[in-house]
Amino acid sequence: ETGEAKKRISETVLPFFNRIQNEIMKAHYLKKLANLLKISEEAVVKEANRQVKLADVFVFQREPAVKREQKSKREITEEYLLALILHTEEKAPELIKTLNEDYLSVPAVKRVFGYLKNYLLKSTKFIIKNFVKILPEELKETVNRLYLYEPEGLATRSSLLQEEWQKSLKEIEKIVLHDKLGRLKKQLTVGESAETGEEIVKVGRRLKEL
Numbered sequence: 158e159t160g161e162a163k164k165r166i167s168e169t170v171l172p173f174f175n176r177i178q179n180e181i182m183k184a185h186y187l188k189k190l191a192n193l194l195k196i197s198e199e200a201v202v203k204e205a206n207r208q209v210k211l212a213d214v215f216v217f218q219r220e221p222a223v224k225r226e227q228k229s230k231r232e233i234t235e236e237y238l239l240a241l242i243l244h245t246e247e248k249a250p251e252l253i254k255t256l257n258e259d260y261l262s263v264p265a266v267k268r269v270f271g272y273l274k275n276y277l278l279k280s281t282k283f284i285i286k287n288f289v290k291i292l293p294e295e296l297k298e299t300v301n302r303l304y305l306y307e308p309e310g311l312a313t314r315s316s317l318l319q320e321e322w323q324k325s326l327k328e329i330e331k332i333v334l335h336d337k338l339g340r341l342k343k344q345l346t347v348g349e350s351a352e353t354g355e356e357i358v359k360v361g362r363r364l365k366e367l
Contacts, residue, residue, distance in 0.1 A: 171190075171201075171204060171205050187201050187202055187205060188201075230332060231262060231263075231329070231332045231336075232263050234325055234328050234329045234332060235260075235261055235262065235263045235266045235329065236263065236266055236303055237321075237325055238256060238266075238322075238325050238326070238329065239266050239269060239270065239303055240303040240304070240306050241318060241321060241322055241325065242273065243285060243300065243303055243304045244304070244318075245318055246282070246283045246284060246285060247282075247283075248318065249273070249277070249283035250277050250281065250283060252322060253270075253273060253274060253277065255322075255326065256270075256326065257330075258270060258271075258274075260329050260330065260333050265295075265296060265299040266299070268296055269292070269296055269299060269300060272288075272291065272292060272296070273288070276288050276291060285304065288300075327367050330363075330367060331364065331367050334360050334363060334364050334367075335364070337360055338357065338360050338361070338364075341353055341356055341357045341360065342357065
């Protein structure tokens with residue numbers, strides 16, 4: 158079975174196991190599921206706990222599929238960065254410090270990020286359930302959607318988070334620099350400027366480093 162197939166099976170089965178009140182019986186079935194999927198029991202338990210926490214935070218309603226506008230690479234990258242933060246409660250304060258807020262252009266993502274920063278000024282520990290309570294209603298849908306998304310393997314390989322975070326930070330910086338380069342080139346066509354030319358060289362050099 159593929160990783161995607163295992164993910165679908167666990168998402169279908171785990172909600173039923175989580176309803177079992179007897180912890181010994183629940184542990185027995187989680188172990189059987191781990192053996193069936195040929196993955197570690199620890200990973201299955203971790204995913205089961207995540208689903209319990211998720212159900213406790215949000216009440217989900219499945220809506221009919223609607224045609225959505227295709228998102229830009231920048232929008233996708235910004236949302237992915239936010240999703241990674243939401244999935245790592247213990248490392249959220251550390252991740253937030255490394256993300257340049259000026260790189261964020263999607264209004265909802267930028268606003269959620271602002272709420273996150275303010276939340277962590279008052280609390281050193283990020284708890285998703287408590288964080289959602291302070292959000293205005295119009296931002297809860299964004300957090301809801303991004304919290305539902307989790308990169309494959311994130312629950313089973315701790316190093317993956319840092320790898321994905323660093324890769325996405327580089328990606329968003331590249332996008333921002335390419336946008337800046339485009340604006341500078343337009344300025345240069347309007348009128349020659351030594352400062353603009355130097356800035357283009359500087360941006361180009363940084364892009365090479367990335």
